[in-house]
Ligand SMILES: Cc1ncc(C[n+]2csc(CCOP(=O)(O)OP(=O)(O)O)c2C)c(N)n1
């Protein structure tokens with residue numbers, strides 16, 4: 001057991017993956033000497049050398065495009081996109097190439113490329129540094145999309161993503177990088193396409209992922225004193241969704257709130273709500289409700305506390321499910 | 325340092341193109357061919373030097389004005405760094421070391437010319453009469469850009485690396501279609517030259533002969549990555565592959581930056597198409613206030629560049645040639661101190677925006693979804709009336 005921050009846990013996960021498999025490469029802007037702007041790749045270039053930990057030119061389309069080429073040659077590149085807002089120059093390579101090439105080859109080509117994206121707001125940054133672009137990718141067939149929320153998952157899920165033969169978009173909640181937890185490195189991890197009940201409860205199912213998991217756990221703790229019992233599920237995998245786990249919980253509670261930082265409109269919550277309505281219609285006591293960002297560009301940082309759904313907004317949404 | 329310039333007819337920039345084409349040998353892939361040429365008119369020691377292709381005739385008053393600009397923008401920058409340290413700004417991207425590149429090029433612009441900055445062009449903003457306090461809004465987190473670009477012919481800051489180069493070319497194509505006597509200048513860094521957008525901008529500008537000047541401040545670093553991670557040839561030589569002239573100028577020499585940019589803008593206005601100017605300079609500070617350069621570069625590098633400081637050489641020149649006395653320098657210092665105080669005071673006075681401003685200006689016409697979200701959030705906030713939110 002060791003106590004690790006999320007950033008350090010992912011770092012150690014990368015290190016373990018690189019030790020286990022010499023084909024694993026790390027590439028991105030400033031990932032080498034600097035160790036990435038969040039230090040997630042700290043020390044890797046020193047230990048694995050410049051040919052395995054590559055400071056790339058400043059061009060995201062180039063990072064993903066060349067990672068595809070390296071993967072075609074048998075490597076397993078782990079690409080870092082420095083901030084969520086800068087994945088868009090790479091969107092073409094991700095959506096038109098990375099997601100579709102395996103299918104186009106009738107399964108002959110595998111593209112085990114991992115795209116790591118620090119995501120979400122709450123760090124007081126300037127524009128383009130606080131985005132939650134997951135829905136663009138969950139909407140794209142051919143990509144697996146996962147989000148870790150804590151150091152334990154950070155350590156294990158990054159290794160699982162690297163071992164996976166499919167392209168994986170790997171979201172890391174940047175405002176949780178400094179959160180600590182005990183990580184048991186030898187533990188057998190939960191499959192990375194499964195969700196996890198982090199706090200069992202009976203009254204309302206609360207679904208979250210990435211940065212919102214902690215907020216929802218805090219919300220659950222806050223209302224527990226009032227005698228309201230929230231079941232908090234960390235989705236972990238956003239495509240595919242662990243629908244069985246979700247349905248089982250909602251069938252029990254009859255109520256569901258989904259929380260994400262991304263805009264509610266056309267967000268991942270809409271997909272989940274539709275699926276729950278279809279599968280659990282007769283168990284529902286109230287419509288599935290969502291707490292999330294507004295349908296505006298991410299605001300200047302002095303307003304981000306209003307934009308991001310916080311504990312109060314999650315609980316307000318929970319309250320509203322009892323109004324039905 | 326004197327530069328030997330090939331003796332050729334024609335305007336300096338086309339001469340530069342020809343000169344540089346001659347230097348590009350077939351095996352030039354490692355950039356080991358002819359050493360890069362550097363246009364310099366004022367040495368680090370404050371000596372005026374001649375350049376066969378570029379000259380500049382400045383009155384003593386003009387030189388003193390340039391000096392004043394340099395000192396004042398450095399002061400604004402210092403104040404912003406301090407404000408960030410004290411928690412008043414979320415982040416700041418310092419221009420320290422790049423004052424001459426920005427003031428020289430900025431002062432080359434006419435009112436009708438249009439400038440497209442990155443996030444570091446505080447000196448150019450100064451030349452475009454943007455109130456320095458308005459630059460702080462983005463970094464303080466109260467807005468995404470606090471000035472009217474059309475009022476100043478100075479576009480908003482662009483954070484996504486390289487995007488603005490295409491906007492500048494499109495704008496220049498508009499100028500071209502309007503038949504206006506104007507040009508566009510676009511700023512970007514050495515790192516940005518790797519972006520697809522920047523390379524597409526070069527192609528567009530070349531193919532459409534757009535009146536645009538690409539002003540690349542090569543400050544040697546893109547956060548932690550040195551220039552070698554982006555290019556194996558001097559950046560100005562990239563231009564020849566795209567079919568327009570490229571030129572390297574001493575980016576710490578305000579005279580040279582002014583002269584070269586003036587000529588490039590003139591050529592653009594006269595229908596001779598784009599120019600790439602590589603201003604060879606140095607980022608003397610951290611990438612931003614969030615960055616720690618001790619992790620990736622040695623202190624000696626900074627020490628060497630301090631000897632080439634863009635302000636000191638102008639001061640030396642003014643002194644040596646008795647174009648300014650101590651009283652003048654003192655008055656500029658006093659003005660800088662006042663400006664710093666004023667910027668600080670007005671920064672602290674900047675109000676936080678009202679939460680419902682999140683919904684403003686997203687669309688220019690009424691929008692049902694936003695109206696609904698706004699009303700819901702207003703009602704939600706009312707529920708907290710009297711308590712904290
Ligand atoms: C598309 C994109 N990718 C990454 C970043 C993060 N980033 C901000 S500044 C920077 C380095 C820029 O270097 P350069 O172009 O040389 O300009 P400088 O900051 O040195 O002025 C990077 C990678 C970004 N802003 N935009």
Ligand SMILES: [Mg+2]
Pocket residue numbers: 513514515541542543544545546547
């Ligand atoms: Mg640079």
